[in-house]
Amino acid sequence: MRRLIPDPVFVLSPPRSGSTLLRSVLDSHSRIHAPHELHLTLLAVEERSWAAGEHSDRYASIALGEIGLTLAEAEHLLxxxxxxxxxxxxGKQLIVNKTTDNVLNWRRIAECWPGARYLFLFRNPAHIADSLARAWAHRPDIDTVARTKMFVTAMDAARAALPGHDIRYEDLTARPETTVRALCEFLGVPWEPDMLEYGRFDHGTYVRGIGDWSDTIRSGVIQPPRPAPVAVSEELRSACAAWGYPEQATR
Structure with missing residues (x-):
């Protein structure tokens, strides 16, 4: 089905992987718009009954079917x-959508946009779990290691099925120019040095719920990553090794 945006770019990454930094750098390009998290897959089309108390009718589904749509396809249009x-x-030409839950819903995204492209953003899983624990220190009920593993599994499945470009958070922060130049080449846009000075541009408000809200991202300056935790959970060692962080797999 024809899309108004036939070939959007999606960032697929676990949370706390630097995706807000990446989208801010990309949004600093004159041709790229990378907005805050839009949570597209949380927007749903709901079929309601025609009148109160009537629960058996499916009039909306019947009507959509007559024009060749399902409820899921109506959601895609939305x-x-x-x-x-x-x-x-x-007013730009290319959109990059960064939302943490994208990677958990990659199948629906790929179904909606067959022509989409993907940026796979990786970070040391031990560091992800550590950052999650600090960000959600007020929520001891959240198992940050289990959450990290869930996103690692989803990332592996998406990367095996979809075309895209790999980026490491550690490279983005330690070698930003080399990393972003390669990213621009993949996206088919010219390299613009000002992208690295993302604090010079307006990227909207950094608030919880639509991206990173920390003082680090608010600084407007690409900063080196924190050292990875010395102690690594046994449950994350295999993920660290599989993602190219072997030094973490033995700690």
Whole structure:
């Protein structure tokens, strides 16, 4: 089905992997719009009854079926329209959507946009779990190691099925120019040095719920990563090794 945005770019990453930094750098490009988290897959089309107390009718599904749509396909139209609205509002040519839950919903995204491209953003899983624990220190009920493993599993499945470009958070922060130059080449846009000075541009408000809200991202300066934790959970050692962090796999 025709899309208003036929080839959007999606960042797939676990939380606390530097995706807000990446989107801020990309949004600093004159041709790229990378907005805050849009949570597209949380926008749903709901079928309601025609009148109170009537629970058996499916009039909306019947009507959609007559025009060749399912409820899921109607949701896809909604998501596409939101992206188109945002890109049009920006006045730019290419949209990059960064939302943490994208990687958990990659199958629906790929179904909606067969022509989409993907940026796979990796970070040391031990560091992800440590950062999650600090960010959610007020929520002791959240198992940050289990959450990290869930996203690692989803990332592996998405990367095995979808075309894309790999980026490591550690490279983005330690070698930003080399990393972003390669990213621009993948996206088919010219390299712009000002991208690395993302604090010079307006990227909207950094608030909880639509991206990173820390003082680090608010600084407007790419900063080196924290050292990875000395102690690594046994449950994350295999993920560290598989993602190219062997030094963490033995700690």
């Amino acid at each position: 998501w596409d329209r939101v992206l188109h609205h945002e890109l049009t509002r920006s």
